[in-house]
Amino acid sequence: GAVVSQHPSWVICKSGTSVKIECRSLDFQATTMFWYRQFPKQSLMLMATSNEGSKATYEQGVEKDKFLINHASLTLSTLTVTSAHPEDSSFYICSARDPSFRRAQPQHFGDGTRLSIL
């Protein structure tokens, strides 16, 4: 079964709305989580790395005030897209770092969130 749960899987909302996406590690503690953005048929673009109890590290070109990341516990990180606009429409994927390499993997991925802003 899944080791990382990401919700919601699909969001459609009006321009100007703020949208929160949750990423939970289900059976391990994730001190580090990653947030990616993916445009259609393209690769994953790392947006930010979040560490439990500290500020997220954003990649160059990613607006901190637009994409708020909170990693308040060892099993939950959230990405809030503030005042979303149509250009924010995309597929967002979270991933949790697993130091124990469960299932032979250093990171486990959520199923992604399709965000559509009208």
Place this chain on the structure above:
Amino acid sequence: AQSVAQPEDQVNVAEGNPLTVKCTYSVSGNPYLFWYVQYPNRGLQFLLKYITGDNLVKGSYGFEAEFNKSQTSFHLKKPSALVSDSALYFCAVFYSGGGADGLTFGKGTHLIIQP
């Protein structure tokens, strides 16, 4: 710095034929290499990994990959392609250092299996 290259944006293969999806890497030290598959509107699914040991690694769904240190390659292969193998494939290298670690991905290769 580590990097991964997938030179082909798209690979087309007839069903039943062997397939190869290419990947080359650049990393200091010993590489930890991975292949993932992504179906539409889904997250990434782990296929296989190479950390150490045999150069030929077997993974899920009949896929395998060959680690070639001299050519710094880790090509994904399958002897007989299925239409259901059509998806987006990512090669990745795990990095560790400088207080951070994680996966670096290639740009992805669309694999299209034609009936």
